[in-house]
Amino acid sequence: MTQQGVRWTADQVLALAPDAASRKAGSKLGAAGPWSEAGSSDEGTVWGLCKGSGSKPYQTVVDIADTAGPAYKCSCPSRKFPCKHALGLLLLWAGEDGAVPSGQAPDWAGEWLAGRRKRTEEEKRAAGASPAAADPEAARRRAERRAERITAGAGELEQRLTDLLRTGLASAEQAGYGLWEETAARTVDAQAPGLAARARELGAIRSSGPGWPIRLLEESALLHLLDQAWLRREHLPDDLAATVRSRIGLPASPDGPPLRDHWLVLAQYDTTDPKLTTRRIWLHGTDSGRTSLLLSYGAGGRAPELALPMGLALDAEVSAFPGAGQLRAALGEQFTAPSPTTARPLGVTTAQAAVHYGEALRHDPWLDAVPVTLDRVVPTPDGDSWQLADADADLALPLPSTARSRPGLWRLVALSGGAPVKVFGELGHRGFTPLTAWPEGAGEPVSLC
Template identity: 85%
Template structure:
């Protein structure tokens, strides 16, 4: 399929915007007025000149076929990626046929693309040919030293949890957040970032409202279980031991065999803290019916580079990370530009989704949620909250508190209008978080996050 035969929707383009201001500014540039010299190629390159405040127009070029999502280059001074000019150019390209005609790329656009192709080839060559100076024995010794530090940190954390329970949970409210931040810093020193993250979450529970002692005890129990699993990791099955290493924060590599499929982009959303922005992208294989998670990171305040708009499909390979029940994967070689998806994932009932989450906990007891697609559910108010009621059985899933506060809830209600819809999201012990929905009849995916 050539890129000329593929048109994205405006929603898919605007999903790439780094913030609301860029989305608004890019929308204003999605008309032909400020543009000249626009064009596109079968290889997935779109270019154009946009009139700005200066005497020279801004040179804007986008590589739509990049394996990690669209890549951008613009001569404007903006530090946002994509800038408003790149968004406007893509909106123009996604609109009426002929607004961005097929043609030969100008020299300035071709030079940028040649540079990208060269860097991509060099990166692949470096990945395929590990350095001859690699020192396996040195790597083994470093891994052993880190394991010793993690063990020391886990042992110290066990003592702190014991002290908390011996003194009573009421003391956690009086101690404030400082105690947990200090403990988390100790876990960072022990090179166990997974433990540090869970400890920081404990600090916020005493101020989370009624019922916090129960929630604190539950999280302490899960943290104790993770500590003990690490300290006894030699006794665990290989898959569970790999899951424990991942939960502790020891990074692995995506060494699973590459699996090629038509991967439908189900959802994409970001979470941020003062240190890091994490982007989660859910993919679903049309042939394998396998759902995988791509993770991408950016420094605090900056969007991660990987961007795959919801509703597109990629003919690509993915490789799994180790661990029993782990869904994380790495995106590998892409064989064609992303194209609008023509299929939807197979759905299940609400009771089947709840049962699947229970089964998944056997492989990963620390699993907050799993990805599922629900068939024929109706968003329904339930007192002060909302739930997804199965249209074909007497069972419902409550929405998570975070989902009830998102604008996406009202998009879902509007899409449904009281009729059943198909919904993809994350199902866990806190409830269901809807991320994407489809109408029961023909229609495009609607992003809810």
């Protein structure tokens, strides 16, 4: 349980925000002014009444002790989770200025909390019940039919790549985006969403700025490699074949043995498209040293349900998904709610990070990036760009243009002040994207997402 005396930081609270607008609005409500009857319990519940535009204040309650991450309830009409009132209430609670004293939850908060925990227990019992045995023969036939459709789609995509190379890369600029969108639609029909996504990326490269022919050739080669790996999957090692199936877009279930550890939440951030929001949560096992990735999804503009604020730690089990070098895992049984910690991951040099990325590509050639914690690096300008320079060696990793445009870069520069810092992020072929940083010595982590 989250103890009344253990508070989160403002950064950890704001990491829960579904978007920048909610983060800004929630920050404005983090003062005592609009709140009344605010309180908290040792069991990890925070509640309060927030004055709004109507005659009645909004009833807001947060269950911090839920092992799946904070749960929220607010009488406001917002469809965002958490809403700005929940964020403001947590910021008020995190302030440690007595604005949220310990007490007994009011009836409206206690009824919601009791009902929610009852539903959670029922869901756990239902999940533990033995499901009816599926028809293995029917499942095998469905898998075979899908594999046949994917093979047909891969063959058509191979023909499209052959035509591109035969007519020359310049033809891609004349053909436009529509040709690749049509190809992507056909691979979606073939039930190969991974191939479809890469086909769409090919169509967008021609408008990506100077040097696009080189990038188009590189991505075409990777797509060709994935096609050929699927067509010859029976001859691949089991781990690599599992990676290929994952890259194609076939669903998989975690098959690794549950690993119990105290998991430090290194970073959490969302990526969105018109149909889906994907949340990536990086965990670090403080005992095992293992890094794992949790993926959570939200459709229709809704934020994903799983939320684990950066800098907290939880005692839990995770199970790995199949695949060579696979870092994705599923969160299993959680024995404690997330709570603050002073733990930090071990760091490596910039040279060791580059070697690690190269080794990871041997297992998964389609890998975009690997998680890395850099020790003792200094953010420094490099002409119009920025880089993370090793404080103890004449080596540096560049920051990609996407990272340079984020406000997190300036938070990193301010945290460093020219001194070495520890930085966690993702290292790929375009550079290192910083996500979280720690100052030298003691100090709270700073989110750079």
